[in-house]
Amino acid sequence: MRVMAQMGMVMNLDKCIGCSTCSVTCKQAWTNRPGVEYVWFNNVETRPGQGYPRGYEDQEKWKGGWKLDRKGRLRLKAGGRIRKLATIFSNPNLPNVDDYYEPWTYDYDSLLNAPAGDDFPVARPKSLITDKDMKVEWSANWDDDLGGATEHGYKDPIVAKLGDKVKFEFEQAFMFYLPRICEHCINPSCVASCPSGAMYKREEDGIVLVDQDKCRGWRMCVSGCPYKKVYFNHTTGKAEKCTMCYPRLEVGQPTVCSETCVGRLRYLGLVLYDADRVAEAATEPDETKLMAAQKSILLDPRDPEVLAEARRSGIPEDWLEAAQNSPVYDLACRYDVALPLHPEYRTLPMVWYIPPLSPVVDALTETGHDGEDIGNLFGAIDAMRIPIEYLAELFTAGDIDPVNDVLRKLAAMRSHMRTVNLGEAVDPSIAEAVGMTIAEMESMYRLLAIAKYEDRYVIPSAHTEVANALLEELPGCSVDFTSTNGDSPVGEAKPVPVTIESFQLTKQRLEAEQYSDLDHKQ
Amino acid sequence: MSGLDTFLFIVFPYMCLVSLVVGHIWRYRYDQFGWTSRSSQWYESRMLRWASPMFHFGLLFVLMGHFVGLVIPESWTTMVPESLYHLMSAGVGGIAGIVMVIGLIGLIYRRRTTPAVFRATTKSDKLMYVVLGAVIALGLTTTFYWQIIGGGYDYRQTVAVWFRSIFYFNPQAADMASAPVLFQMHAVCAFALFAIWPYTRLVHVFSAPVGYLWRPYIVYRSRDVGGEPGNRGPRPGWDKQGGMSGNRSENNYR
16 A cells, blocks of 8 residues: 545535636636637536537547556557657647637727727727637637537537437426536546656645646647646647646645635545555446546545555645545545546546536426425436436446435435424434435535535645745746737737747846846837 | 868858757756747647658658768768668658658648748747758758769768768868768758757757656656755746745845
């Protein structure tokens, strides 16, 4: 046993209202720069829907993640090392601007400076990558709230797989929101795909990062990630991805997406896992058993043997305490209600989801039934095959039993808490029906429904005496640097990589003591 | 041997090599962040799909040919029958050169006609394309004029001797001065390319990721390497920016 710590996240999808506050605050914090206009470290997808980039889940097309070869060994789906190097001059699996969208701004200047006339001036959309007029046709959540689903909905890879069963007519449709960030996988295929070795998993907390100094822009990580959560900065020519807001986590603060989530649906916490058994879990031959295999390498942080091994690996005491209080471990392993996204990619993703019961409850109440009656709920879960099959394709490689089990637990919790809140006689059979005790059910309720800040975010700070400095302005962060020499009609910066003509610029940037010393108007 | 010969075949090559070496050291020390192939595949991949591999693989074969012709002494290559050597040099070199040129033309056409790619093209890219294009055009012309139409010129006795002598620091400019002018122009242009190399996107050649073949798939790295906060130890170019080096108060009062 070799114990490693991993920071993980759980999202409770029942609470997601699809407001995209997480996406917007994340963008403001991390990707509001030229070159990453189209990059959404966090995005919120309406499901059924194509997701972002379009149809990213179709791995027969994109070849992301891992697969097993005929002998049951783990192989990158896009091919091994030699194949990677052979296709380095043109990556055959790389999504391009058409698969994301062409980022744009508006020519606001024409609103302010148009001469007086009979017609109202308009702000035309201008492409941020060509500076030319463009027609806005798609964006990161163009199919939000099933918009255009009767036309585009069938392009959702899961809908295509389930065939004609998923309906998009208003009366028959179901939908829910799926917020996505980088999964910070235990077995990350992006890291394995990077020819330069610039991507790495942090030993301390398992966060997957790109070393901006080492990245050489070979783009294999972008195609290697099955979730398409590594993006190519087309200005700097380097890969960028969700950092799990590590500068915030290091000082004990939750990520920006978590902190600003109005539904309070995100949970952050540590899990301990057995690094010696990662390969074993990732090579489980039966895809539907991958989730169980992944859970089996997560270690019980209260087991004395685990704790002794963890101490031997140098994990500090306050981290062990945080692991014991971790909402992620509790939701994934103790209550067994959190499921990984697409375990069949074999990357052992560490952002978990509690599948939504709301499509079931909604359907039930719309038909005039009592949506909190346990009998009705169980009956509806059994009857509503299509949403559950859809959820199973997302979270359990198509096995509906674990999804059913989670939904039954959520339904039982709903029913049980109604009896408690109405002062009715508590019926222990409700909890027993899903294999829980009343005490367990009520503590799960506190974690899911009350969801206090300190219960949602159990984040041990990093062990460094100068951690506070991390919060202050980081003037040396190269990715923040954009030069504005070079005019574009809409005032956006033009890319100026370091070359002969920008020697002085580079030198000045490197030698400046303070960010504010730089002449930004150069 | 004229003064011009001395300049072109002794002074100029050394100047260019100094630029190549010093420039790369400077760039490597101060501009890790800018060290990238700056791929434009995200903008356009249909033309790139064929043009880029044609250019790059063609170029790799051409470079191998140059290695055999210039670096390996003639006494070694004469072990191969002359006709076979000539066939390899002119035939394989010519074919690889044509493949490379078709790829290059495709890439330049794509760069000019795709608005997004053209906008992302810098002045240094344009200069690099001119010099690289000249090197390739002269090289291919030389091969066709001398080796295929002309029946063969044994550059191993002049050009190769001169080329190696540069690295012994005993430059034999007279050998090169006696070579046909096409060879001379090709060589001078190539050295000009070496001179601008470190300041262009060509640096990506020196980060060809061959280490990928041997390294373990999953890379782990400790946050605390180097004892500094952040992900890794201090490196030139990052550590003088203030804020992190303990001189905050001093900086604030400047």
